[in-house]
Amino acid sequence: MLTVVSRALNSGFIAVAITLLATPASGTQVDPLGSPQWEFMHRTMLDGAPYEFDGRVVVMTPASAEDAMNVPVSFRVEGLGPIERVVVFADLNPIHKVLVFHPHDARVALGFRVKIEQATPIRAAALTADGVWHVGGAWVDAAGGGCTSPGYTRAAGTWYETLGQVRHHRWPGADGGDAVERLRLQVMHPMDTGLAEGIPAFYLERLEVTDVTGKPYASLELFEPVSENPYFTLDINAGGRPLRLSGRDLNGNRVEAELD
Amino acid sequence: MRVPCLLVLCALAATVAGSDQHYRLAATQIAADTWLVRGSTAHFSMANGGNIANCAFIATGGGAVVIDTGPSARYGEALRTLVERTTGEPVVRVYNTHHHPDHFLGNQAFAGIPIYALPDTRRAMAEQAEDFSDNLYRLLGTWMKGTVPHLPTVDALPGESTVGGHRLELFAYRGHTAGDLVILDHATGTLFTGDLVFNHRAPTTPNADLAAWRSALQGLSGTPFARLVPGHGDVAEHGRAIAETADYLQWLAGRIDDAVSSGRSMAETLYLPIPRRFDAHDTLVEEYRRSVMHLFPGVEHAFFHAE
Ligand SMILES: [Zn+2]
Numbered sequence: 203m204l205t206v207v208s209r210a211l212n213s214g215f216i217a218v219a220i221t222l223l224a225t226p227a228s229g230t231q232v233d234p235l236g237s238p239q240w241e242f243m244h245r246t247m248l249d250g251a252p253y254e255f256d257g258r259v260v261v262m263t264p265a266s267a268e269d270a271m272n273v274p275v276s277f278r279v280e281g282l283g284p285i286e287r288v289v290v291f292a293d294l295n296p297i298h299k300v301l302v303f304h305p306h307d308a309r310v311a312l313g314f315r316v317k318i319e320q321a322t323p324i325r326a327a328a329l330t331a332d333g334v335w336h337v338g339g340a341w342v343d344a345a346g347g348g349c350t351s352p353g354y355t356r357a358a359g360t361w362y363e364t365l366g367q368v369r370h371h372r373w374p375g376a377d378g379g380d381a382v383e384r385l386r387l388q389v390m391h392p393m394d395t396g397l398a399e400g401i402p403a404f405y406l407e408r409l410e411v412t413d414v415t416g417k418p419y420a421s422l423e424l425f426e427p428v429s430e431n432p433y434f435t436l437d438i439n440a441g442g443r444p445l446r447l448s449g450r451d452l453n454g455n456r457v458e459a460e461l462d
Numbered sequence: 463m464r465v466p467c468l469l470v471l472c473a474l475a476a477t478v479a480g481s482d483q484h485y486r487l488a489a490t491q492i493a494a495d496t497w498l499v500r501g502s503t504a505h506f507s508m509a510n511g512g513n514i515a516n517c518a519f520i521a522t523g524g525g526a527v528v529i530d531t532g533p534s535a536r537y538g539e540a541l542r543t544l545v546e547r548t549t550g551e552p553v554v555r556v557y558n559t560h561h562h563p564d565h566f567l568g569n570q571a572f573a574g575i576p577i578y579a580l581p582d583t584r585r586a587m588a589e590q591a592e593d594f595s596d597n598l599y600r601l602l603g604t605w606m607k608g609t610v611p612h613l614p615t616v617d618a619l620p621g622e623s624t625v626g627g628h629r630l631e632l633f634a635y636r637g638h639t640a641g642d643l644v645i646l647d648h649a650t651g652t653l654f655t656g657d658l659v660f661n662h663r664a665p666t667t668p669n670a671d672l673a674a675w676r677s678a679l680q681g682l683s684g685t686p687f688a689r690l691v692p693g694h695g696d697v698a699e700h701g702r703a704i705a706e707t708a709d710y711l712q713w714l715a716g717r718i719d720d721a722v723s724s725g726r727s728m729a730e731t732l733y734l735p736i737p738r739r740f741d742a743h744d745t746l747v748e749e750y751r752r753s754v755m756h757l758f759p760g761v762e763h764a765f766f767h768a769e
Binding site: 262265268272313369371386388433435 | 724754762767
């Protein structure tokens, strides 16, 4: 109980009042993951805004990572109504923020991979229209070395041969492709964190899936912990229409691809 | 003056930390002249000290032959004592079936005795032994105290070799790892398969080539034997454990292929249900998820990068 009070004080009186109004009976403010960094994450990742830990934000990860450079993560948000954006972060990583997902016309669900340096909670926080963050997450254990080791293609010196290449596959929905369809795509990029010795930060910072008229379906802001040559798994309401991927990295290199 | 003080402190610390960390190894006779030292079928833990793999030994009349040496120096020492006490013979030869740490980090206790492994196994150990050892220190802490990888000293080559009254036939396979040694003792009909066969324990795949592994199992199922000593799990009197390992590997390969070609993400694939027919395998869910992380990226890469 004491911890609840101290967290509430930190987030400010007005924020607390809003949270209490917006919080359904199922919500809780006691960190189910017991992370020593939660207070700091709340301040820095969620700007100290109202939040609740919410089982409707489901984060799927392995309990223990076999490859700290490539930890599979998926999140899914259901039953919360429209979601403005989802922020993904790792409490105990040297760089916390992983990505921000904007579901313009897509399911609030995403699959991707991250680099972790040590055992850490991985969280997804979904922002609802009332200004409340709904937070889900899971612990992942790791042998370490994911963020401070150079990537495989960086170590092999071959990254520049494939930089910005895009590969994708689309799977129409079970109903024949009229509504939600699955899109998986890979963008070749070293995604250097800047933490490996002698290699400056160099990563994709933005990707957007649109149709040919520019109507957005989903967009991503990406940060250092996203894995090298990243794969993304999305469920978009494109109904088989031609799509386009566009984006850029930290150095201004453009990513452009048709997703037919 | 400082050095002796430090030494005393270290000795005290070791006594305290190690007071309840003894491998209570027991040898079970499974055939004439032949004993099994059975490991737990769990994953590495502080509770089992990494004692999760089977070791075995043969009293040949011309000295004892030891097959695999366990996860740590302390295990290796306990094993050597057990072997020499049980057989009344000195250890004259050690085989490492493959390069996984639960099978060879006890080698240190057999320094000075010829240690045989396949050339591919020796290469893999030279590359990975330090990382494996670091990882076991992380998982097992003081159980690993004093353990330093001691690598095999002699190439094991396919063919026959006689020690005392025992004619041993060696087979070189791969699939579980880059080099998987199988030993058939013609004196007793005992087949030591290393980790090519798991008995009621989910197979592990960190270095696996599933297609090569399945063809190795095909080879083994054509080899006559009276009993089979798997790398993990109980001794088997017939081919069931081979067939069950092959069944699981075939299912696993199909599962990953299906997941990738139907558009699953890797994290979703971790949480797909596992058929009930594998319920008898210990550590099933944990090993399945580890296998997804080992195998999914390669299949996914092939799928996305195919022309
Ligand atoms: Zn093994």
